[in-house]
Amino acid sequence: MLPESTLFRSSDRLQMTVMIAFAASIVLGIAGAVVGSYFFTRPIRQMVDEIRSKDVNDELKFQSSNAQEIDALENAIVSFYVNVRQNASKESQIIELVNLPLGVVEYQRGTEKVFCTKKVIKMFMMNKKYYSRGYLDRKYFEDYLKEAGLEELLDKSWEKDYQIAHTIQQRWVHLKSLADEDKTLLTVLDITKDIYERQKIEYERDYDILTHLLNRRAFNRRMKQLLQEGSSLTLGAMIMWDLDNLKYVNDTYGHDYGDQYIQRAAVVFGGLARDGGIIGRISGDEFLAFVPDCGSKEWLLEKVEEVKRQLNNTRVVMPDGESIAVRASGGIAWYPHDGRNLDELRKYADFAMYDTKNSYKGVFKQFDRKAYEKDAFLLQGREQLNKLIEDELVNYAFQPIVSTKDGSVAAYEALMRPIMEDLASPADVMRLAISQSRLPDIEKLTFCKAFEEYASQRDAFGDRKLFVNSIPNQILSEELLYSLFERYQIGMDTLFVEMIESEQTDIGIMEDKIQMLKAFHAQLAVDDFGAGYSSESTLLYMQPDYVKLDMSIVRDIHRDKDRQALAVSTLNYTRPRGIKVIAEGVETAEEMETLISLGIDYLQGFYVGRPDTVVKDVDEKIQREIKELNEKAGKRI
Template structure:
C-alpha cells in the first residue's frame, strides 16, 4: 500500500513535461516500426513453419503406411480360411450332413457346418491378430427381403496381443447355436444370441453383411473374392452391452459355381485400433490427434469417426465445417481456418489404399488425418517471434526512458520550487514563493491550503487515539502535499521504539514498512487488512493494519490484537487437536489433506495413506480399566510421532483408529523404508501395565497408494479403510496394501446381497413356462415354471440361490417361488392361455419348507388349483428326515404331485429315489443329450424307465433338442418330453409347433 502511494506521487507530471515527451515518443515509435518491418520481411518464420509442416507430413505418412500394411497383410488376410470353409461346405453338402440351399434356415440346419469350421475361424482370428471373427449364413437376395435373423458364428478376443489359451478360455462366444455352445466350452458374452438379429439397434446399418454379399450376387463367378472384400465404418454389434464399437472386414462365401451362401469376416475394436495410431508421436507434448475417416471428392464422412488424442473433439469440430485451403500441389496437406472455439488446426492427410482399382468398393477411400493445433505446430517460429517482440519492447522502453531523461533536463529550471518544498517542515503551515507560472502558482496555493487541513486533521486523529483503551496508532499520507503524519506510538506497536516519527519522510516510512514485510502473516487485499506477527522477548506480538483511501489521503490504522489472536489460536488448537494424544483430529485431518490435494499434484509426488487400528485396546480397557487404555493410546501416538518424519500428517480419527499420510516422496520404495522404520519402532515398543508386566503396542493397518490406487483423497481413505479391515479379518498385527480386485469382489457381493433383499422385499422375479408334452397323445400335459430376474448382478436362478444360501434366506426363496409361480400359473389358467387340466411343475428347495402361515395363505388363495401342482425336488444335499416328513405332509394334504428332478446328474442317488418314491422322475438333460448316438445312455434310460414303470412312476425326458433325441426316448418308453425342441421357456406359456407334435405322435404309434 505504501509503495503504491509513492508511485502515484512520483508519477505526477506537469504540462511542460508532457509537451516535451509527446514528440519524442512519436519519434521512438517510428524507429521501432522500421525495425519490425525489416525483421519480418526476411521470411525467417515462414521457413520454420514449412519445416514443421514437412516433419508432421512424414510422421503421418509413416503411420499410414504401417496401418495400411496391418489392414491388408494381416487383418484382412482371410483368403486361405475362405478356401478351407468352401471345401468343408462342399464336403458336408456332398455327404448329406447339410443342405447348402437351406443352410441359413436356422441354427439346427447350420450347426454341422458351423461346428466343422469353428477351428478354422479361431485359427484365422489368432493368426491375423484381430479382436473378432464371424461367419453369417444367408442364401437369399437381401435386396428382396429384410435381413431378419441369420445363423452364424461370432468369436471375440479382447486382447489379440496376449498369448493364446490352449482351451480357448481367453475368447468370448457372441453368436452360435445352442448345440455348439455346450460343445465348444467357450465362455459366452453377456449379449450372446444363437442368431444374428439384424433388427437389433447395432445391426440396423448392416453394410458389413449386406454390401459384400449383394456384390457377390451381382458378380460373375470367376471374380476374385478378395476384390469383393469390404471395410465397414464403425458400428456397435447388436445388443453389445459394453458399447464396444468395431470396424470389420468381410468377404462373401462363394463357391466356384457362383453359389453365395454367406459372409466371412473379422472385426477390430476401436480400442485396439486406437493403440495402432498413437497420437503422442505427432508432437513432443502429446497434443496432437489422429483421425480415421472416409473421403469422397474431398468430402469427409464423420459418422462414428475414429479419433485418438486430447484435442480430437476440437479437431473434429473444425473438420465437420471446414474452410479448407490446399497447402501444396499434391493436395495432401490442408490448413483449417475456422471461427469455432477449437481455433486453428493444421492437418495432413494420407490415403490408405485398401481396395484394388476398379473393384466394387474402390470409391471408399480411407484416409488417416494427423491434426495439430497451429500454435503447437509452429511453436518454434512463435518462439522466435516472441523473442523479437521482447527485443522490440526493450528497445521501446529504452527509447522512452531516454526521452523522459531528456525532457527532465530540459524542464530543470522549474525544479527550484521543488527544492524549496523539500525544506519545508510539514508539521507547520506551508508558505511558498511564487514562480509567476500560472499552473505552478495555482498548485502552490492548493498545497498551502491542504497543508493547513492536514495539520488540523492530524491533531484530531492523535487526540482520539490517545483516548482509546487499546494500543492504537496510525498515519496519514497526503498525496497532494506529499506529506505524512505518524502518531508517536506507531512503531512502538511493532517493537521499534527508537524510530523518531517526527523526522520521517514518506520514503523513509515506506522503507521501514518494507523491512516489516517478513513478519506479514495474513493478508486480505480486498479489504486492505494486513496482520503482522512481531517476535519479542515475551512471545509474539500481533499488529493489524487497515488501510483506507479518502479523496487524496491514504490513512492507516494499526492495532495491537495480540490478546484476541492468542485466544483464537487456543480455540483453534483445541478444536483441531485430540486432547489425549495431541494429534490433529478427524476434521483437521480432512481439512489439511483437502488443502494438499487442492494444490499442484507435484507437491504430493508419491504418497501413501495408512489407516491403523490398535489391536488389543478393548482387552486393555476390559482388563485394566479405561485409564490404562488411554495411556495405551497415548503411548501408541507417541510411538508413531517419534518413528516418522516431522512432515508426516498423523491424526487420531476415533478411539483406536489413526491416519498417517506420507507425501512428497520420489518413489514408493522411499516411503516403504520410512514405513519399515515405523513398524520396527512399533515392534520394539513397550507399554507398562498396572500389574508390572509389559506388553507391546500391536497395530493392524491398511495402505492405499497415490497415485497408483487413486488420485482422489476420498477414495484413498475408503481404500485404506477397506485394506485395514480386510487385514483384521485374516491376521492382526500386520499391514496390507489395497487390492482393487478384492475391493471389486466385495462390492459385487454387497450389491448382490442388496439386490437379493430387494428381490425378496418387492418380489422382483417373474416366471417363464416351458411345456411338458405327453408322448402318447402329443398334448401338453404340464408346464414347468422357471424363475427369471432382471437385476444388474443377480440374473440367473443359480446366482440368486447362491447368495440366498450364503445369507441364510433360502426359506424366503422357497416362499417366493411357491406363491409367485402358483399365482402366475393361475392367472394364465384364468385367462385361457393354459388348458384347465394342465399341471404346474416348480422347483422346491430340498431342505426348506413353508411355514404354517405360508401354508395357510397358499390354501386360502389357491385351494382349487393345488391338485394340479407338482413339487420338483433336486437332491443337492442330504434331505432332513424331519423336513421331508413336514413337506410330504402338506403335499399329500393338497393332493399335489412329487417329482425327482435332474435324476442321473450326480446329485441324486438311488437312495433318494427309494426314500421319496416320487410320482414323476425327470431324467437329467446331460443323459438325454445325443442319446440317439450313445448306446450306453440308451441302456441307462431303459433301466430307469423300467424301474419307474414297475412302481407307477411317470418318466419325463428333459433337454430334448432335436427330432432324433425325441424319437429315441419315445422308443425307450418315456412318458413325457421337455426341451427346446418342443418350445423355449416364455413369459406367456408357449405351445409347440404342430409339426413337432405330429412327429411325437407318429413316433409313439410306430413304437
C-alpha cells in the first residue's frame, strides 16, 4: 500500500496553492484599496489644506481634481463661502446705507481677526492699517480696548456710555456687549449728538441766556448742595448787587442798550468764578455771588473793591455818544457768622444791599444786625412783595356802596386782600411798595385783578358800578386800560376810579391821568376827603364826580356838632357842582341816621355791608331802616 502522505500529497499541494492565492489576493486587495484611497482622497486633502491656509479676506479657489464629484463639492464650498462673505458684507453695507451712527463687532475667541464695521474704526479713530475688508487685527483690537479700559467688554455682557478722550472734538459712544464662551458681540452707538443736545437743554435750564451766568433756580440748587456738603467750610461770603442805572438806560435808550449794560456788569461779576465763586443773575437787575473759603474777610473785601473798580472802568456807549459807567450797589453777608443757610444769607445780603441803595449808590455794605432788627419788616417784606406781585397773590373783596334814598346798592368798591401770611394788610403792601418803588406794579395789579374778579361775578354785579382804588401819582398806559375793557367786556361807564390818599400829588401826572380816564368815560372819586392830603384844593383841580367823606369825620358824628358841620360844609360845596358824597366807615345805626338826616347821598361801612369776596346785596333789615329814616325825615323815596 502507498503511504498516506503520498496518497494526499497532491491534495495538500492544491490546498496550499489555494490558500497562498487567497492570501495573496487579500494582500493585493488591501494594497490596492490603500493606494486607491490615497489617490482618491488626495484632492480632498488638498482642498482641506487650501481652506485652512486661507485668511477670511482671501479669495477661495481650488484646482480641478479631474473627478466630477470632488469638483462639484469644491464648487459648492466656494459658492457657500462667497455667499457667507456677501451676506456679511451686505449687513455692513445696510448699516452704512441707513446712515445710523451704529457699528458692530464680532469677536471670535481663538481667531486672528475680529469682524467689525467701518463705523467702529471711524468712531474709535483706530489705525486703519490694521483693518482690511471688514476685519481688524485681533491683537491690535485687544490692546486698544485695554488701553481704553474697556477690556471687560470681551469677557462679560456689559453696557455703558464712554467718552473717547483722544479726539480733537469730544465724542461719546454707547457700548453694549453680549458675551458667551465662543464669542462676544458688541454694538457701538455714537451718542455725541444726543449728549450735546442734553447739555444744551441743561445749559438753557440752568443758565441765564443774556449773561451766561447761573439763573435763580440753578444758583439755589448749587448753593444748597454746597452748604449741605460744606462741613469743612469755615468762612464764606454772600454778595448781592443791584444795578443802579439800568432803569435810566432802558427808559432813555431802549432795552437793547439795557441788555448791553447788564452783560458788561455780568462779565465783571463773573470774574469771581476764578476764586471759586458761584455767580448767578437772580432777576432783571440783581446778581448774587457766593465765595467759599475766603481765607479772611479782608481778602474778600479787597476782591469786592476790585469788582467795584472794574465796574467803574466799564462803560457802555449810547447811540447819542454818551458813555455811561456801569455801576452797582452791593451788600455782603458772612457765612457762618450772619447765617448758615441759603435763605438767611440771601436775606441778609439783600438787606445790606437795600441799606446801601437808600444811602449812597455805587458802594457796598456789610450786613448790620442792629440795622436789620430796626428795619426787619422792610427786608422781609421785600422778597414777599416781589412774590406777591409776580404771582398775583391777592384777592379782592367787594363792599357795597348804598343809596340813602332806598337802601339799594349803587356800586361796589374792590378792596385788596393779600393772601400772604407775612403781608396781611393792604397798608403793609403799600408801605413796602413805596419803599421799593413798586407802586406802578401795584397800580397795574389792582386794575387787572379787580377787572378779573368783576368779570367772574358779572351776573351778581348786574348794572352796579365798580369802584377801583388808584394811586394818584401812577398812571396806566392807555393800551393796558383799553385791553382790560376789551378782555373782560366791561362797559367803560362802569368804572369809577377812586384816588386814594397817598404822598403829595404831582399835579402834572394827575392832570394827564384825569384826561385819560375821562377819555374812557370813567368817573372819578376822591377818597378820604377831610384827612391827609385830601382837601378843598384837591376838589378844585380834580373836579371829581364823587367825594368820599373820611371815616374820621363819620365816626361818632351823631354826638359831635363839629363833625356834622364839616359834613354840611362839604355838602354845601358839592351839591351845586353835581358832586355826590359818600360817607365811609359807617358802623352804627346812629351814625347812619345822622348822615341821612344831613343829606349824604351814599353810605359805606360795616353797618350797611361788610366786604366779601362774593358779591352780596344789602340785608333787607338795613334797607327797611333806611326807608324808615327817610320817611321819618319827610323825604320821598
